[in-house]
Amino acid sequence: MPFIRHHPDDDVLIARIQLVGGTQVEEITVRGLIPPGHKLARRALAVGEPVRRYNQVIGFASRPIAAGEHVHTHNLNLGCDKGDFSRDYAVGADVKPPTEPQEATFLGIRREDGRVGTRNYIGILTTVNCSATAARSIADHFSSHTNPLALKDFPNVDGVVALTHSTGCGMDSEGLGMKILQRTLAGYATHANFAAIVVIGLGCEANQIKGWLVNSALSEGHRFRVFNIQDIGGTRKTIEKGVALINEMLPKANNVMREPCSAAHITLGLQCGGSEGYSGISANPALGAAVDLLVAHGGTAILSETPEIYGAEHLLTRRAVRPDIAEKLIARIKWWEQYTKINEGEMNNNPSPGNKAGGLTTILEKSLGAVAKGGTSNLEAVYEYAESVKVHGFVYMDTPGYDPVSATGQVAGGANIICFTTGRGSAYGCAPSPSLKLATNSALWQRQAEDIDINCGEIIDGNVSIQEMGQRIFQQILVTASGEKSKSEQHGYGQNEFVPWQVGAVM
Structure with a gap:
């Protein structure tokens, strides 16, 4: 099948391969060239109409969009309010009951x-x-x-x-x-x-x-x-x-x-860099499946990069086990809105040019894919940058979106291993904690296999399910935690990637 549909109510499809004008997709005629990982409209969209992917709003049509047309920066944005969109935080609505603890060792x-x-x-x-x-x-x-x-x-x-x-x-x-x-x-x-x-x-x-x-x-x-x-x-x-x-x-x-030590001693930092249209389909949800497995075994996973969960934070507040945890996350979002404002910026400076080239259009779309790294486990705590992580389970740490700065905060908090998804081919490693690279697509794997540890592009290729890949990632986390060197360690990455977050005036 040449396309991917996340949800029956989505307004867009994701091209699995390059689609050329005249191709028939779901009884829709493709209009023009649609690159791999990019979006095409399932139906006609009027100016100002919300556009959904993952059954979530990723932006608004900035001009009329015909069925089969390429949907991207030329016809989709955050709307005239430039990010003043409402989210239903529904605190605790998706909290799950505790499950029977599982055991694994490394x-x-x-x-x-x-x-x-x-x-x-x-x-x-x-x-x-x-x-x-x-x-x-x-x-x-x-x-x-x-x-x-x-x-x-x-x-x-x-x-x-x-x-x-x-x-x-x-x-x-x-x-x-x-x-x-x-x-x-x-x-x-x-x-x-x-x-x-x-x-x-x-x-x-x-x-x-x-x-x-x-x-x-x-x-x-x-x-x-x-x-x-x-x-x-x-x-x-x-x-x-x-x-x-x-x-x-x-x-x-x-x-x-x-x-032999319990997997409960693993604290995993979650990172993504060089994201593209497949990130939220393959590597990120597969890593999320691995996170759910780690949490079930008593371990800890840290989701971060606040500017890159912006607009999707309501998916996290719904999983907060207590109202004060959700309130702390919302407070950090508001801090970032003020912080970017006084620096004459805005939160929608994301996605980066590389993200856009890969098919991501707005920060909402990017954030919805990024949050998928956190799986579905309950949100147990929210930490500020580099705070010591004491709570087991799925937690959040407020960090910038810049990968070396974000991962530095996670390691300072206790992360003893990092999982890093990438669609464009990020060059990154971390000391003293090993970093596993997860490719979102097989083309990247074939091009840069010397830097990548796991090819999640097999999900896009239809060879494995998200859950099967999640199990594979979890097993590789255990193997790497046991001493097997990651690709970035073999290349000698780690010393130059220590980048503490610098806040405030340089005097």
Whole structure:
């Protein structure tokens, strides 16, 4: 069949293959060229009439649309109110009763405090951009590319990574931006995928080490060491000290063994990037099916990217187990509306040019597909950026839509593995948490298989169901959490993708 229909009441069909003018589809004559993943009208639509996909409004006809015509940016938008659309939040309407817990295991790394990691790294963090070069130099000393024998005696250590950033000074030391940065760094410093951490500051920055330790309730110990470049006496001495500290940490870090652990110890960050018309049909709902399986086994999944669930948040409030959870999500949506307004933007700056080229027209359409990553499980909690995720089950974390920033917040919150759907072919990986890539279409899989872990395009091809693919994804999550390297790990992604959310004035 050359098209996909989500719901009997939808006004559009999705082209499975390129459709040319004159083709007959559902007794409709195609008018002009319809690229794969793009929409064609099932019926004539008048100006201002709502257009439905997934049985949800994705926009309004900006000019008359004939049956069989291509529906996209030239004839579909958010309407004259530019996003002032109403949503029925129906708090708790779709909450499901609890089900019998299921059991599955993976080979995890159990820490002294009972937390379980999926990887075993030593990390180098920086309080400020000024100490980034020294941190990178220390990590390079242990890199397999520059020093292949550095870790030969420590086979249980996955590597030494420097996670640097571009901020830490020129900012309000008491402001929201500083709170977010310190919360992010604290989340990484205590992450279960790190066996040990070294933190390097400059000495005079706004983000002072001592203040950060107090604010984050952290203190030095055998697995957590901090110092400043200015106190040590410069770059060379800093690098020497960092290398020496890590050499001290390596034997203990290596003294671990993977053991069977409950899937309840998996916290999964959900990401999508380079989305297109198939994202909401294949990879996203398949990942949602995997999320439901993980939650049924006691695990946790974090949905994020608030600008990319905008207009579909009512599908989440309906699943909120308590009114205050829904209210917190709605409050974050309103915060984003104000935040973009004061920065002279609007929430419909999404989709990106690549998204539109792939068939996504409005933020409503993109968001409806993005929310599908969250499956159907109850919404148990809503967190702010980089907050520690304590609740098991399906939760939401407020983050930007920019993938590295969003995933950084999820990992800071405790995500020990990431699943990342892509239709256009995003290049991304994450340290210290492995990232699995899920292709939405087989053409991407064939073109970029070296970067992709699972081909969800088989759903579009008619070879597997969403539920079958969800089971496959869930099994791959367990295998990856047990130590099998993802494609992005094989390529060495992870260090450059640490991008804390920078909010507020740069001064």
